[in-house]
Amino acid sequence: MVQFKDQNDRTNAAAGNALVAALERALGFCNNVIVVFAAVALVAACIVLSHSVLTRALFHSPNYWQDEAAVFCWSAPPS
Numbered sequence: 001m002v003q004f005k006d007q008n009d010r011t012n013a014a015a016g017n018a019l020v021a022a023l024e025r026a027l028g029f030c031n032n033v034i035v036v037f038a039a040v041a042l043v044a045a046c047i048v049l050s051h052s053v054l055t056r057a058l059f060h061s062p063n064y065w066q067d068e069a070a071v072f073c074w075s076a077p078p079s
Contacts, residue, residue: 045073 052066 045070
């Protein structure tokens with residue numbers, strides 16, 4: 001995992017308070033999980049759109065579901 005210079009600096013509040021330090025670790029874990037899911041969604045959208053471009057070029061037939069699937073990968077599912 002890549003850590004930047006400012007991520008290594010700990011604030012005085014987190015160093016002196018166990019609750020704040022635990023919250024900081026929990027938020028860091030949540031951040032890592034969100035980054036992984038976002039990266040997977042980005043790769044999935046790229047694959048779907050690349051497949052759409054190739055099938056349109058080779059078969060001269062548009063596939064409308066692929067555009068909708070790529071938008072779904074980029075945005076949150078509807079509530």
